[in-house]
Amino acid sequence: xxxxxxxPPDLASLSTPSLLLERDVLVGNLDRMAARAAALGVTLxxxxxxxxxxxxxxxxxxxxxxxxxxxxxxxxxxxxAGHGHRDLMYGVSIEPxxxARAAALxxxxxxxxxxxxxxxxxRALAEAGAGLGVRFPTAVEIDCGEHRSGLAPDDARIxxxxxxxxxxxxxxxxxxxxxxxxxxxxxxxxxHRAVAEDERAAAVYAAEALQAHNLPCPLVSxxxxxxxxxxxxxxxxxxxxxxxxxxxxxxxxxxxxxxxEEIAISVLTxxxxxxxxxxxxLVDAGALALSKDTSTAKLPPSQNAGFGLVATLxxxxxxxxxxxGVYQEHGLITGPDPIDFARFPLGSRLRILPNHSCLTASAYxxxxxxxxxxxxxxxxxxxxx
Amino acid sequence: xxxxxxxPPDLASLSTPSLLLERDVLVGNLDRMAARAAALGVTLxxxxxxxxxxxxxxxxxxxxxxxxxxxxxxxxxxxxAGHGHRDLMYGVSIEPxxxARAAALxxxxxxxxxxxxxxxxxRALAEAGAGLGVRFPTAVEIDCGEHRSGLAPDDARIxxxxxxxxxxxxxxxxxxxxxxxxxxxxxxxxxHRAVAEDERAAAVYAAEALQAHNLPCPLVSxxxxxxxxxxxxxxxxxxxxxxxxxxxxxxxxxxxxxxxEEIAISVLTxxxxxxxxxxxxLVDAGALALSKDTSTAKLPPSQNAGFGLVATLxxxxxxxxxxxGVYQEHGLITGPDPIDFARFPLGSRLRILPNHSCLTASAYxxxxxxxxxxxxxxxxxxxxx
Numbered sequence: 001x002x003x004x005x006x007x008p009p010d011l012a013s014l015s016t017p018s019l020l021l022e023r024d025v026l027v028g029n030l031d032r033m034a035a036r037a038a039a040l041g042v043t044l045x046x047x048x049x050x051x052x053x054x055x056x057x058x059x060x061x062x063x064x065x066x067x068x069x070x071x072x073x074x075x076x077x078x079x080x081a082g083h084g085h086r087d088l089m090y091g092v093s094i095e096p097x098x099x100a101r102a103a104a105l106x107x108x109x110x111x112x113x114x115x116x117x118x119x120x121x122x123r124a125l126a127e128a129g130a131g132l133g134v135r136f137p138t139a140v141e142i143d144c145g146e147h148r149s150g151l152a153p154d155d156a157r158i159x160x161x162x163x164x165x166x167x168x169x170x171x172x173x174x175x176x177x178x179x180x181x182x183x184x185x186x187x188x189x190x191x192h193r194a195v196a197e198d199e200r201a202a203a204v205y206a207a208e209a210l211q212a213h214n215l216p217c218p219l220v221s222x223x224x225x226x227x228x229x230x231x232x233x234x235x236x237x238x239x240x241x242x243x244x245x246x247x248x249x250x251x252x253x254x255x256x257x258x259x260x261e262e263i264a265i266s267v268l269t270x271x272x273x274x275x276x277x278x279x280x281x282l283v284d285a286g287a288l289a290l291s292k293d294t295s296t297a298k299l300p301p302s303q304n305a306g307f308g309l310v311a312t313l314x315x316x317x318x319x320x321x322x323x324x325g326v327y328q329e330h331g332l333i334t335g336p337d338p339i340d341f342a343r344f345p346l347g348s349r350l351r352i353l354p355n356h357s358c359l360t361a362s363a364y365x366x367x368x369x370x371x372x373x374x375x376x377x378x379x380x381x382x383x384x385x
Numbered sequence: 386x387x388x389x390x391x392x393p394p395d396l397a398s399l400s401t402p403s404l405l406l407e408r409d410v411l412v413g414n415l416d417r418m419a420a421r422a423a424a425l426g427v428t429l430x431x432x433x434x435x436x437x438x439x440x441x442x443x444x445x446x447x448x449x450x451x452x453x454x455x456x457x458x459x460x461x462x463x464x465x466a467g468h469g470h471r472d473l474m475y476g477v478s479i480e481p482x483x484x485a486r487a488a489a490l491x492x493x494x495x496x497x498x499x500x501x502x503x504x505x506x507x508r509a510l511a512e513a514g515a516g517l518g519v520r521f522p523t524a525v526e527i528d529c530g531e532h533r534s535g536l537a538p539d540d541a542r543i544x545x546x547x548x549x550x551x552x553x554x555x556x557x558x559x560x561x562x563x564x565x566x567x568x569x570x571x572x573x574x575x576x577h578r579a580v581a582e583d584e585r586a587a588a589v590y591a592a593e594a595l596q597a598h599n600l601p602c603p604l605v606s607x608x609x610x611x612x613x614x615x616x617x618x619x620x621x622x623x624x625x626x627x628x629x630x631x632x633x634x635x636x637x638x639x640x641x642x643x644x645x646e647e648i649a650i651s652v653l654t655x656x657x658x659x660x661x662x663x664x665x666x667l668v669d670a671g672a673l674a675l676s677k678d679t680s681t682a683k684l685p686p687s688q689n690a691g692f693g694l695v696a697t698l699x700x701x702x703x704x705x706x707x708x709x710g711v712y713q714e715h716g717l718i719t720g721p722d723p724i725d726f727a728r729f730p731l732g733s734r735l736r737i738l739p740n741h742s743c744l745t746a747s748a749y750x751x752x753x754x755x756x757x758x759x760x761x762x763x764x765x766x767x768x769x770x
Contacts, residue, residue, distance in 0.1 A: 015459075015483070016770070017770055094657075096731070096732035097400070097655050101400065118659065124732075148658075149660075270482050270483075273533075278532060282533070288744070291677060292677040292744065328434060329477050330477065330534070346481070347482055359672060363747070363769065364769060384748065385403070
């Protein structure tokens with residue numbers, strides 16, 4: 001559990017809470033996923049909703065065969081397009097209120113693929129695109145078992161939508177996409193493999209339906225971090241999307257997506273209170289600094305980290321304690337064993353490993369980047385819509 | 386449940402998700418609390434951690450006898466000081482890593498009261514203040530029953546700390562403060578009154594201990610929204626702090642702090658998916674737009690709003706459905722009765738009332754302010770540390 005770098009003295013003087021990013025860990029994660037995509041014979045279209053950072057995107061673009069990126073908001077699309085990334089997929093179902101903003105990006109030269117799972121939206125896209133001077137590159141979304149968005153692979157509307165998009169004056173049918181968010185429910189390798197195969201089969205089934213109707217389907221896109229890591233093969237798939245692998249987190253560790261030492265981000269926090277009579281250490285990282293995500297509570301009890309695991313300034317996880325409670329700006333650290341308060345003087349610094357890095361990172365406007373054991377940079381990140 | 390204003394056409398064209406703030410509701414909440422503080426004979430020191438907005442602070446400063454503000458981060462202190470608010474209390478226990486930043490504010494002319502509950506920190510403050518060219522105005526924090534920070538009212542260290550602060554070259558003893566976060570556990574008026582009286586008694590007991598030792602105690606500060614609203618009297622108290630009353634939220638409604646129509650903020654969201662076979666409406670407000678706060682789950686089942694209540698664009702709450710689940714950018718609306726999907730076309734707009742307004746607001750960089758039924762302004766707000 002010990003991390004490999006030496007902690008530079010200036011880390012302790014950062015204001016708290018701050019978000020730390022270990023560049024070498026990030027690079028390792030990027031390389032690992034790029035190698036997986038290459039082994040699977042698919043293009044990697046990394047999701048940027050976790051990092052929301054142009055510096056992270058630039059690094060990802062140089063490591064492995066990255067074929068564009070995925071985004072979760074149009075603000076991300078605008079931001080990353082402004083940093084030179086012109087091949088983007090907006091992964092959340094588009095609705096008419098976003099057509100004009102998406103069209104503006106497309107007119108500026110960005111290939112912004114949008115997704116759709118309803119004939120009404122397909123028809124609206126086709127009509128609006130013509131008026132807005134664009135052809136929206138659009139993928140039909142398939143539901144491979146998560147039951148969030150998308151159509152079941154055998155739903156006849158898939159072909160109807162594809163035909164609308166293909167014929168429409170303001171749309172370009174680019175293919176099909178799916179996402180197995182339920183892959184996060186898997187725990188064992190066999191479960192991950194089964195979900196991955198279901199997802200692959202769903203996407204391929206839908207793609208074949210389009211082809212059977214003489215509709216183009218150059219894009220057959222799927223993905224999530226567990227599926228990208230554990231799929232046995234991805235025959236018939238052209239690209240895999242994944243995002244949280246870049247940073248990892250405790251939940252991903254729990255479901256086998258990464259090892260704990262592959263978690264690239266942590267929250268630097270200060271000890272602000274001692275309550276020995278309650279075996280409680282107070283820190284200045286609370287609900288805003290960590291998020292209220294408690295996803296590790298779904299894992300076996302030994303992996304329930306409360307609101308985060310506690311590590312030393314050097315990154316060594318301290319066993320037996322977690323962030324057990326949060327208020328807006330207070331974190332409450334406790335555990336079953338008596339805390340040695342002398343080890344954690346008031347004002348001393350700790351690091352908190354997050355349950356869910358996408359949500360924890362969202363509270364910060366920058367990363368404090370560590371490389372070779374030293375703070376090397378601040379990388380800005382965006383939030384909001 | 387119908388709100389009093391007409392919805393202007395341009396509200397429907399805002400990008401989603403966006404954070405709406407109804408100015409008239411806010412003003413009503415400000416006036417109500419100002420009247421309460423006046424009736425109790427105490428100064429009101431509103432907490433700005435909910436709004437983090439200079440426009441909201443400016444409005445609060447003009448409504449009722451406001452004696453300074455409370456903040457939860459030094460970034461808030463710097464921001465509000467920059468907007469002319471020079472009497473501030475930093476309500477989270479200070480630690481040595483924040484001394485220099487606090488001192489810089491004080492040297493610039495801000496009366497920034499800090500709080501402390503440990504002799505080590507008091508001593509460090511006294512020494513550091515001298516070196517930094519300031520006398521930190523400092524209150525000793527009392528624990529009135531929440532058991533988070535502070536010392537029990539009869540703890541002998543209260544007087545020790547006060548003496549250290551009074552004698553120290555870099556500190557000025559300003560008095561005592563306490564906060565009854567456990568007031569949120571109250572449900573009935575009698576419970577709120579009991580907590581308020583415990584809090585009042587704890588603060589007064591500690592203040593009297595200081596006075597018995599010839600230590601000055603001009604400030605006797607307590608508060609939370611429920612205590613400010615429900616205390617029968619606040620004899621011996623000089624000021625009350627409260628924050629969430631400005632916006633209200635579903636949790637505060639559930640514990641009797643406000644009526645639902647007194648909730649001033651809501652999240653504007655777009656319908657992005659229909660899953661009639663699962664009785665599920667998808668919207669573009671998820672975990673980031675709403676927060677993962679599920680505090681209404683602690684209320685009686687009829688008040689459990691999941692991740693938020695659903696209202697029409699005009700602000701009328703739609704019974705029988707809630708935001709039952711969230712992903713990063715997806716909200717899943719469902720309920721026990723069949724949803725009339727024709728009523729919620731893809732692309733139509735809804736409003737979500739938040740469980741906990743402090744956390745929901747934190748994701749946004751501005752408020753879209755409605756007044757007299759029209760969008761009147763965008764008010765910026767800050768986040769981070």
